Amino acid sequence: MLNARDLVKEFRVARREPGLAGALRGLLRPRETTLRAVDGVSLALSGSEIVGLLGPNGAGKSTTLKMLTGVLDPTSGRVDFEGRSPRADRRWFTRRIGAVFGQRTQLWWELPLRDSLAAAKALYEIPDATFARTRAALVAELEIGSFLHVPVRQLSLGQKMRAELCAAMLHRPRLLFLDEPTLGLDLEARAAFHRVLRTASRGWGTGVLLTTHDVADIDALCERIVVICGGRVAYSGSVGAAKASHARRTRLVCTVRRSADTPPPRTAPPGIEMVREGVRVVLTIDRARATREDALAWLGAGCEILAEAPGEVSTGDLLLDLYGAARAVAA
Amino acid sequence: MRSLLALLRIEAAASLADRRLAVLGAMHKLLLAGAQVLLWSSLVGPEGTTIDGGHLSHADVVTYVLLATALASLAEFPVVDTINDRVARGQAAVDVLRPPGFPMLVLAGELARFVVGLVTQALPALVVLGAVLGFVTPGPDRVAAALLLVVGGWLLATLVGWCIAIAALRLLDTTQVKYAFQGVTALFSGALVPLWFFPEPLRAIAEALPFHLLFHAPLSVWLGLAGWAEIVRFFAVLALWLCVLVPVAVAAWHWSRAEMVVHGG
Numbered sequence: 186m187l188n189a190r191d192l193v194k195e196f197r198v199a200r201r202e203p204g205l206a207g208a209l210r211g212l213l214r215p216r217e218t219t220l221r222a223v224d225g226v227s228l229a230l231s232g233s234e235i236v237g238l239l240g241p242n243g244a245g246k247s248t249t250l251k252m253l254t255g256v257l258d259p260t261s262g263r264v265d266f267e268g269r270s271p272r273a274d275r276r277w278f279t280r281r282i283g284a285v286f287g288q289r290t291q292l293w294w295e296l297p298l299r300d301s302l303a304a305a306k307a308l309y310e311i312p313d314a315t316f317a318r319t320r321a322a323l324v325a326e327l328e329i330g331s332f333l334h335v336p337v338r339q340l341s342l343g344q345k346m347r348a349e350l351c352a353a354m355l356h357r358p359r360l361l362f363l364d365e366p367t368l369g370l371d372l373e374a375r376a377a378f379h380r381v382l383r384t385a386s387r388g389w390g391t392g393v394l395l396t397t398h399d400v401a402d403i404d405a406l407c408e409r410i411v412v413i414c415g416g417r418v419a420y421s422g423s424v425g426a427a428k429a430s431h432a433r434r435t436r437l438v439c440t441v442r443r444s445a446d447t448p449p450p451r452t453a454p455p456g457i458e459m460v461r462e463g464v465r466v467v468l469t470i471d472r473a474r475a476t477r478e479d480a481l482a483w484l485g486a487g488c489e490i491l492a493e494a495p496g497e498v499s500t501g502d503l504l505l506d507l508y509g510a511a512r513a514v515a516a
Numbered sequence: 517m518r519s520l521l522a523l524l525r526i527e528a529a530a531s532l533a534d535r536r537l538a539v540l541g542a543m544h545k546l547l548l549a550g551a552q553v554l555l556w557s558s559l560v561g562p563e564g565t566t567i568d569g570g571h572l573s574h575a576d577v578v579t580y581v582l583l584a585t586a587l588a589s590l591a592e593f594p595v596v597d598t599i600n601d602r603v604a605r606g607q608a609a610v611d612v613l614r615p616p617g618f619p620m621l622v623l624a625g626e627l628a629r630f631v632v633g634l635v636t637q638a639l640p641a642l643v644v645l646g647a648v649l650g651f652v653t654p655g656p657d658r659v660a661a662a663l664l665l666v667v668g669g670w671l672l673a674t675l676v677g678w679c680i681a682i683a684a685l686r687l688l689d690t691t692q693v694k695y696a697f698q699g700v701t702a703l704f705s706g707a708l709v710p711l712w713f714f715p716e717p718l719r720a721i722a723e724a725l726p727f728h729l730l731f732h733a734p735l736s737v738w739l740g741l742a743g744w745a746e747i748v749r750f751f752a753v754l755a756l757w758l759c760v761l762v763p764v765a766v767a768a769w770h771w772s773r774a775e776m777v778v779h780g781g
Contacts, residue, residue, distance in 0.1 A: 256772055279614060296530055308615050
């Protein structure tokens with residue numbers, strides 16, 4: 186459905202020197218450097234697939250997303266959606282996609298939410314019956330019925346974000362772009378988000394490309410992740426496969442006789458982290474810096490270990506490993 | 517077309533959402549127009565004054581001042597602030613992804629706000645002050661011609677504002693450019709002082725620039741101080757400027773689009 190090949194984006198950035206003298210020099214002889222924000226990113230997304238576009242801050246995720254949506258022109262490389270260019274066929278493309286970009290809004294702040302939803306119907310030329318059906322389903326799933334009459338500016342962050350998602354999905358988009366949509370949401374709002382996205386993916390065949398820093402979103406939604414670091418794809422594949430092949434950290438779940446006997450976490454040797462949950466102790470071991478035996482020896486020095494079993498690496502740890510490995514390669 | 521109408525409706529509704537702003541806006545217009553009328557009345561006196569196009573009665577002056585105040589937003593290029601704001605908030609990136617597109621969303625909003633401003637703020641001031649101080653109403657043909665010129669003038673001012681905002685995005689800030697244009701427009705459009713009172717060289721400059729089409733042209737038509745030959749010339753010059761500005765605005769949009777969304781995040 187969506188294909189991007191060898192996307193590169195470069196920006197000309199003014200180089201400013203510090204201080205008043207630097208500012209004067211910049212005025213007389215401005216200097217510019219070329220910043221390569223995205224460096225050869227390729228990715229594909231099929232219908233009904235939910236893909237996480239992940240990476241640390243400044244990795245090039247948002248720039249990639251803007252090129253995929255046709256907002257930005259790539260310096261080189263190409264994007265096509267169902268064989269057509271998002272940029273050249275902007276009007277055709279925008280009718281088939283939906284987007285929620287974190288802090289930006291597609292709602293009219295001064296007006297009740299229902300007016301914005303009615304405007305979306307007109308802008309996307311949604312037939313009456315489809316609109317009524319989809320709106321009813323989304324309003325129920327996202328639990329926004331109680332504040333349809335409230336001006337958008339009076340809604341809480343969670344209410345606003347649910348309303349944004351509703352407006353972005355009323356026309357049943359083939360593809361949904363979500364840029365950190367769950368930032369600052371409470372657990373209920375987040376659960377509603379996840380529920381609706383899964384329903385759209387399975388029921389309507391909507392493909393979802395999601396950028397997020399929230400591990401809960403990834404665990405709940407993403408069948409596949411594309412990790413971008415330094416403008417390049419550091420990993421593309423399933424979370425499970427990444428845990429098996431790329432995780433540098435391992436986990437060991439131990440049961441001890443007395444929680445009070447365990448050593449303080451701050452005394453852990455380099456590469457070992459400990460979390461206590463009563464008599465259950467989870468040790469995270471960075472394999473590059475410590476071994477399983479090191480960890481057991483440190484824990485067992487002061488307390489009796491009754492049982493031990495390998496634990497699953499968390500997605501958060503996996504991402505830290507992927508980001509770290511990508512940085513090491515770049516360096 | 518249906519989506520454009522829907523857009524105009526919702527933008528108009530959004531402009532009307534705050535009752536206090538509408539009331540304050542109407543009071544502002546009333547005070548401004550009242551002060552201007554007093555000033556000009558004392559300058560021309562009850563007999564009016566003679567200008568090169570004929571006689572300007574006291575009622576003509578009052579009408580000119582009231583209409584010029586009603587149309588004042590034409591010389592303010594509000595579209596520049598709209599675009600700056602949408603870019604600064606990153607809203608432009610979202611606008612680009614909606615079917616009408618950024619230019620249509622901006623222009624529909626501007627038109628809706630202009631019309632709502634005229635109806636809710638300028639018209640009450642016009643009616644109140646006109647009833648008290650006198651107001652000249654011409655025949656329907658001149659009213660129609662003047663209204664058409666106002667519509668064309670709005671388009672002209674919006675295109676000029678669009679070019680300033682969009683092109684200057686590459687310079688990071690458009691405020692100073694806008695202020696410069698506002699000053700030139702206020703002077704050469706007839707918004708502050710009717711062009712009939714200008715010395716000949718200054719008036720020649722004003723007529724060579726497009727800004728006289730915003731105030732001087734429709735108000736001359738309304739007051740009967742422009743003959744039909746001159747009215748035709750106004751429309752021809754307006755069409756010429758629009759023919760120049762539309763491609764410039766389109767080119768400026770294409771030139772600045774990538775830059776704009778980068779600033780917008």
